[in-house]
Amino acid sequence: DAKTTQPTSMDCAEGRAANLPCNHSTISGNEYVYWYRQIHSQGPQYIIHGLKNNETNEMASLIITEDRKSSTLILPHATLRDTAVYYCIVRVVWSGGSNYKLTFGKGTLLTVNP
Amino acid sequence: DVKVTQSSRYLVKRTGEKVFLECVQDMDHENMFWYRQDPGLGLRLIYFSYDVKMKEKGDIPEGYSVSREKKERFSLILESASTNQTSMYLCASSSGSMQETQYFGPGTRLLVL
Numbered sequence: 001d002a003k004t005t006q007p008t009s010m011d012c013a014e015g016r017a018a019n020l021p022c023n024h025s026t027i028s029g030n031e032y033v034y035w036y037r038q039i040h041s042q043g044p045q046y047i048i049h050g051l052k053n054n055e056t057n058e059m060a061s062l063i064i065t066e067d068r069k070s071s072t073l074i075l076p077h078a079t080l081r082d083t084a085v086y087y088c089i090v091r092v093v094w095s096g097g098s099n100y101k102l103t104f105g106k107g108t109l110l111t112v113n114p
Numbered sequence: 115d116v117k118v119t120q121s122s123r124y125l126v127k128r129t130g131e132k133v134f135l136e137c138v139q140d141m142d143h144e145n146m147f148w149y150r151q152d153p154g155l156g157l158r159l160i161y162f163s164y165d166v167k168m169k170e171k172g173d174i175p176e177g178y179s180v181s182r183e184k185k186e187r188f189s190l191i192l193e194s195a196s197t198n199q200t201s202m203y204l205c206a207s208s209s210g211s212m213q214e215t216q217y218f219g220p221g222t223r224l225l226v227l
Binding site: 034041042043044045046093101102103104105 | 118120140147149156157159162172173202204205215216217218219220221223
């Protein structure tokens with residue numbers, strides 16, 4: 001899997017959009033960008049993933065640059081409950097391979113302030 | 115919504131005890147995984163299963179075994195608990211190919227005294 005780089009920490013005001021960047025300059029053509037988050041002492045929660053098009057679901061939006069070397073996770077209206085460590089990972093998703101285990105880097109600690 | 119549940123959120127055991135951690139998923143997923151998560155070491159895969167009664171070792175299987183008698187349930191067994199098995203244990207499941215999106219349970223924080 002390609003390596004990712006994320007800021008160690010970020011702050012966001014409650015009700016504002018939180019924009020979390022991720023660099024993955026060595027991403028290859030068959031690797032997806034995945035985002036998970038982990039609230040303190042809980043299991044990781046899947047947020048969203050994408051290959052090259054922007055994606056949106058009920059939790060967040062994922063913006064991937066045209067060259068796919070970086071992406072941004074957007075939480076449109078952050079709440080206090082969004083305070084968590086956010087992990088950006090890139091991984092191959094296709095049948096028959098052996099790349100099944102997940103590995104998280106250090107992630108970004110997002111603190112949403114009242 | 116995918117629901118993965120784990121039998122306990124917190125568990126305290128003594129050295130040498132046999133420990134059972136249970137995981138149940140309600141989405142008919144073929145694949146189930148057991149990880150442990152430790153500060154500074156990140157996620158590490160212990161065992162996984164791609165079908166009933168099938169299991170494969172992950173990166174750190176020593177001291178653990180697993181059981182998958184039914185599709186929805188995947189158990190992690192610590193044969194003789196040791197203090198270095200104090201950790202957060204995470205179960206995950208996914209459908210289809212092994213590389214598909216994994217959904218995690220809430221985790222079990224195990225303390226071995």
